[in-house]
Amino acid sequence: MTVPAAPSFDPLRVAHLSGRFAPVTEEVAEVRLKVEGQLPDELDGVYLRNGPNPRFTPIGSYLFPIDGDGMLHGVRFEQGTARYRNRFVRTPALLAEEKSGRALWGGIESMITPGPDEVGPELAHTFKNLPDINVVHHAGRLLALAESDCPFRMTPELETVGKETFDGALPAGITAHPKIDPVTGEMAVFCYVLEPPYLTWSLIAPTGAVRRGPTPVDGVEEPMMIHDMALTSRYVVLVLGPVFFDLSAAFSGGSLIAWRPEAGTRVALIPRNGSPVRWADDEAFWLWHTVNAHDADHHDADHHDADHHGADHDGTVVLEYVEWSRLSLGGDAAEERNRSRLMRAVIDPVTGRMRRMALDDARIEFPRVDDRTIGRRHRQVAVAADSGRTPGLLPGEYDALRWYDTRKPGTPSQTWYGGDLSVGEPSFAPRPGTADDRQGYWMTYATDRTDNSSCLLVFPAEEPAQGPVARAHIPVRVPLGLHGTWLPTQE
Numbered sequence: 001m002t003v004p005a006a007p008s009f010d011p012l013r014v015a016h017l018s019g020r021f022a023p024v025t026e027e028v029a030e031v032r033l034k035v036e037g038q039l040p041d042e043l044d045g046v047y048l049r050n051g052p053n054p055r056f057t058p059i060g061s062y063l064f065p066i067d068g069d070g071m072l073h074g075v076r077f078e079q080g081t082a083r084y085r086n087r088f089v090r091t092p093a094l095l096a097e098e099k100s101g102r103a104l105w106g107g108i109e110s111m112i113t114p115g116p117d118e119v120g121p122e123l124a125h126t127f128k129n130l131p132d133i134n135v136v137h138h139a140g141r142l143l144a145l146a147e148s149d150c151p152f153r154m155t156p157e158l159e160t161v162g163k164e165t166f167d168g169a170l171p172a173g174i175t176a177h178p179k180i181d182p183v184t185g186e187m188a189v190f191c192y193v194l195e196p197p198y199l200t201w202s203l204i205a206p207t208g209a210v211r212r213g214p215t216p217v218d219g220v221e222e223p224m225m226i227h228d229m230a231l232t233s234r235y236v237v238l239v240l241g242p243v244f245f246d247l248s249a250a251f252s253g254g255s256l257i258a259w260r261p262e263a264g265t266r267v268a269l270i271p272r273n274g275s276p277v278r279w280a281d282d283e284a285f286w287l288w289h290t291v292n293a294h295d296a297d298h299h300d301a302d303h304h305d306a307d308h309h310g311a312d313h314d315g316t317v318v319l320e321y322v323e324w325s326r327l328s329l330g331g332d333a334a335e336e337r338n339r340s341r342l343m344r345a346v347i348d349p350v351t352g353r354m355r356r357m358a359l360d361d362a363r364i365e366f367p368r369v370d371d372r373t374i375g376r377r378h379r380q381v382a383v384a385a386d387s388g389r390t391p392g393l394l395p396g397e398y399d400a401l402r403w404y405d406t407r408k409p410g411t412p413s414q415t416w417y418g419g420d421l422s423v424g425e426p427s428f429a430p431r432p433g434t435a436d437d438r439q440g441y442w443m444t445y446a447t448d449r450t451d452n453s454s455c456l457l458v459f460p461a462e463e464p465a466q467g468p469v470a471r472a473h474i475p476v477r478v479p480l481g482l483h484g485t486w487l488p489t490q491e
Contacts, residue, residue: 009110011057015394016064020422020447020480023053023068028475030085033075037470039458040441042432043077047443047456048158049424049484050135050144055088056097060106063329065396065481067107069094070132070144072158073445073478075456078489082456082472087158089144091129093119109256129163133176134483138187139208147227148192149173169210170202176483177289178204179231182372186211188236188272194223194245201236201270217268218277225257225327230293230319231375235278235349236270237293237319241286243327259286259327269317269349278349282356286327291320291367294377296346317347320359320381320406322367328395340364342383342404360413362386364402366425370437371485379407380437380461382426384444387417396481397422401444403464414465421446421457422480428461429486438462441469443486445478454478 011017052068061067070089075082088094096119097104104119105128106112116124131144131152143151143164150173153161165171174189181188185206192199197216205211217238223245230237242263250256261284269278296316323343342360347353363386369378384398393399399422403414423446430440442459454477457468 009059009061011062014058014062014064016052016396017054017058017062019394020397020449020452020477021064021394022477023055023479024071024086024476025055026476027088028084028086030076030083031475033082033084033456033472033474035082035470035472037458037468039077039080039082039470039472041080043429043441043458044079044432045429045486045488046074046076047427047429047484047486048072048074048135048142049427049445049478049482050089050132051479051482052132053088053479054103055094056101056103058107059103060110060112062107063109065133066147066329067130068132070130070146070152071479072135072144072154073474074158075472075474084472084474085158086476086478087154087160089131089152089154090160091131091152091163092123093126093128096120096123109250111250132482135485136178136180136187137485137487138178138180138204139206141208145176145178146173148175166204166208166210169213172200172214174202175226175229177228179229179236179374180371181231181233181375183233183375188229188231190217190226190229190236190238192224192226194247198223199226199238201238203272212274215274217270219268219279228287228289228321230290230321232293232295232317233375234272234295235293235317236268236272237290237317238268238270239287239290239319239321240266240268241327242284243286257327257329261326267319267345267347267354269347278352280347280349280352280354282354284326286324287321288324288365289322289367291322291342291381292369292374292378293317293319294375315349317349319345319347320367321345322365322383323356342367342381344406359406360402360404362402362413363388365396365398366483368426368428370428370430370440372430372435373437377407378437379405381406382428382442382464384423384425385415387415389417390449393422399423401426401442401459401464403442414463416459416465416467418446420448420450422449423457424480425483426459427484427486429488432488445474445480445484447477447480452477 053071104114134145200214203212364383387400
């Protein structure tokens with residue numbers, strides 16, 4: 001049956017529905033952008049970004065960053081020019097809401113679903129697809145990704161094709177952060193659901209065929225939330241923070257998501273060849289996003305963990321990530337006590353021992369590397385950062401970018417402060433014909449807090465702290481959050 005809307009919910013009081021996060025409804029046909037500075041002629045491709053953007057005023061609840069319709073924002077670069085377009089990801093539920101002219105589904109916390117008289121028997125009492133987190137391109141498919149559901153396939157013009165089940169092989173879907181092995185072309189994915197088996201992983205071949213169908217992760221005995229993953233040449237790496245789903249609490253008016261720190265955090269090293277899962281355990285922490293991972297060799301022993309006297313050996317896994325002390329969603333009161341930091345963990349698959357060390361204590365998020373280094377040793381990491389100079393930033397809002405050279409421990413990071421600009425996740429566009437992850441450009445959307453205008457910033461990877469070489473002005477505001485990708489023209 002339909003659960004009534006919570007009378008206490010007031011969307012006007014939800015911070016992530018206003019200001020720089022407020023949704024936009026205007027869809028822009030491709031338009032040439034005004035550019036300050038000089039766009040590099042060698043940039044030839046499109047930068048896409050997805051993020052929560054409710055088409056209609058939400059009802060019942062709104063939980064950032066999970067709720068909201070997806071909207072893709074794309075800037076195409078060619079011969080020193082830039083063109084922009086944006087489009088909603090039109091799921092069946094969104095089409096039904098557009099037909100009605102209002103929201104029919106509530107946020108995930110409210111459990112509101114419409115009946116057959118409103119949406120027909122096929123959609124009645126179903127949960128809304130929310131492909132609003134990320135966007136990736138693999139095997140000729142452009143996919144808008146949800147938290148744990150089927151992605152939606154999009155055209156190059158950002159029109160919605162429909163739900164993608166990978167020829168029926170992955171009917172439950174995947175999560176928002178698959179990882180593509182740049183050497184093999186294989187895409188590793190995982191999916192969590194509310195019924196057994198609670199957690200599965202799969203492999204998709206470079207052709208798009210599902211090479212390994214949903215494979216249960218042994219040792220997961222109740223439903224859990226896992227946002228991101230990492231990949232090495234040998235392992236799929238999943239970090240299971242103590243975040244559990246509690247359906248009984250949700251149906252009785254409580255929270256669907258429970259933080260249980262007494263359970264600790266576990267890391268699953270899942271051999272890509274299908275061998276048994278290797279587990280490591282540690283005290284409770286949460287991560288939204290990994291940086292990258294790789295299989296260690298003798299070259300790693302001199303910098304991964306200075307206090308264990310070179311005890312790293314071939315076979316350990318090195319994982320870098322942004323660590324939070326606990327989960328918080330929607331900017332709850334605990335956010336003020338919840339700090340992030342850039343971390344490295346060295347995990348021994350044989351003993352299950354995990355050693356964690358802090359690389360930087362700055363408040364950061366949205367870490368990215370050159371995607372060509374996924375699963376292998378990377379050098380440069382870019383993140384969005386809080387400079388500490390701007391009062392009143394919301395959770396998920398940042399006013400600076402930082403870059404780290406992880407092969408030089410102790411080297412100060414490079415920082416660019418945005419002034420009146422709030423910035424999003426950076427993405428890397430490599431210089432054509434080069435393999436160095438410092439040869440190319442970083443780009444991110446930014447919004448001016450004084451007038452809510454948005455632009456796309458382009459930074460040189462060699463000296464990014466010198467600031468952007470170009471600013472492409474967007475004709476509509478681009479709401480802050482979440483994830484994007486660079487697609488060179490040859491793809």
